[in-house]
Amino acid sequence: MSTSKFKDNDRTSFGYTLGLISGKWKLLIIFYLHHQPTLRYGELHRLLGHITHKTLSQTLKELEVDGLISS
Numbered sequence: 001m002s003t004s005k006f007k008d009n010d011r012t013s014f015g016y017t018l019g020l021i022s023g024k025w026k027l028l029i030i031f032y033l034h035h036q037p038t039l040r041y042g043e044l045h046r047l048l049g050h051i052t053h054k055t056l057s058q059t060l061k062e063l064e065v066d067g068l069i070s071s
């Protein structure tokens with residue numbers, strides 16, 4: 001059995017990309033960071049509205065591990 005976090009049918013570049021940005025908050029975080037590349041944690045939290053600190057922290061860590069953002 002494969003240890004990849006993606007299913008066998010998601011090995012295309014499109015499927016891989018969708019796997020990286022899937023989730024409720026990832027695209028919105030990427031959007032805000034695209035328009036204002038330097039945001040403090042609190043500023044980003046205010047922009048996102050109803051996101052918990054735990055969810056924001058975990059999502060930012062996932063985006064950084066995947067190489068989509070840098071700290």
